[in-house]
Amino acid sequence: MNSRFEKKDNVLYLEITEEIDHHTTEKVRRLMDNEITRFMPRKIVFDFSKVSFMDSAGIGLLIGRYKLIKLLGGTAEIINTNKSIAKVLEMSGILKIIPIQNKENVG
């Protein structure tokens, strides 16, 4: 996972670089929580451009991080999902709390 923090808007970009399943989530979760508690962002953006696969383990991962950012008074967004990942996300209903943002809306 790569991360980039934009100080100006207090946005933390979390770029996931592996397939997301039950096996990989543990590591990704730890890395994400480290970055979130380190930067205390106002917003986290999950960047899926390098993710080719995600199953329901990803839903649990995103909800968990959403709870953390909510505690900090912030929000979360998703960008750059492929078709099959968008399908899993849509089915879970998670997009009501963590919306997918189109590229042109992202600063």
Next chain:
Amino acid sequence: MKSRYDNEMELEFLSKSNNEAFARITVAAFAAQLDPTIEELADIKTAVSEAVTNCIIHGYESTEGLIKIKATLLKNEIEIEISDNGKGIENVELARKPLYTTKGDLERSGMGFTIMESFMDEVEIHSVLDIGTKVIMRKKIKKQEDVEENAEKNEEKNALIN
């Protein structure tokens, strides 16, 4: 031995979480013989990943055991049977419900069976307490020619209507 299927394969591996990717990629490679679309292949991969993860987390509760996958092809349909000799599911009806999970502490979403059911055409769950669980999933791969033929037919229909 003459198989009643066009092709079949069996796979057995330990319930280690790093086998989740191995299992879904292997089944997808086998399913590729039916010439599925990228989307159909992604559906199969996701469903297999969910079933195998269930065996690891729930069936064996993260202890070591064997997971078996049997996949068969007949005409344009793939059947995938994924089984464990784990603790079994107490209430299958409840387990199928969206958002139901017994492992909320592990940040599980409870969407496993829901995803299997919506990404595959049919999902059967057979489970006996302390004996194990077997999930059988089937999916028909739409032949590209059929899709094109239908599109052509629709076009003709529309032309007639207009």
